Amino acid sequence: MVNQRRFLYSILATIIFLLFSTLGIIFSSTGSLTSLSQKFQIHVCPSESSRRTPPITRKFQSLTPLLGAQSDASPSHDTGRSWESLLLPENGGILKVRTDNHTITDYGISMFHQLHCLTVLRGLIFPETSQHHDASTSPSHSGNHHEDAVHWAHCFDYIAQAIICAADDTIEPPHSAFNEDGQRILVIDGMGHRHQCRDPExxxxxVRDSGINAVELSHVKDTVKESEFTLKEEATCQGTxxxxxxxxxx
Structure with a gap:
């Protein structure tokens, strides 16, 4: 009987030892995982700032001012209806920044860069209405075929990356339409649906304010939203x- 109790006690002691050993391994592994999670922090897109503002909504429509606008401003066209005048500020969307040596340097803003590229590519499709535009970030045609081809390839690549970055997840149901044979078909053209958008104002x-007073380099962060100069005037600028x-x- 005594030997049987000793045997049971030895088994119990072994089980307790193994239990504490397992717990020790678990806790040490948890500590390692915690340290790893601290080393590899999750990075988010700069536009996902902690200071979030409510999104605005836009209903995509098929007949917009852009549909009838010319590709570019030219003497033969109404400059008030050109793509540049409808999409870009007068200086092409350039942010004026005062650097440490007190010189003014041109910085880009991604939305305006994307729209510039779209205008350039539209000019390739409709060359008869495309002209150089001095206020653009760069001309669509430099006269050098190789340089132009590099610029156009850059614009395709840049717009594609911008679309992927935005990852618009609006669901677009199909609607009925008639094809050229008069048959009723279902099409998805993305029109008539509301999207959640960021405020471009x-x-x-x-851009407007930097043209009057250049932005100090120390105020420029990753995005316009995060930069300190955007906090100076929160109210709508009342048409100016x-x-x-x-x-x-x-």
């Missing part, structure tokens, strides 16, 4: 930085 205001019709939310 701070970008226009930043009027945005063209395509920017008006509907």
């Amino acid at each position: 701070p970008l226009w205001r930043a 930085c009027f945005m063209p019709e395509p920017y008006q939310s509907r």
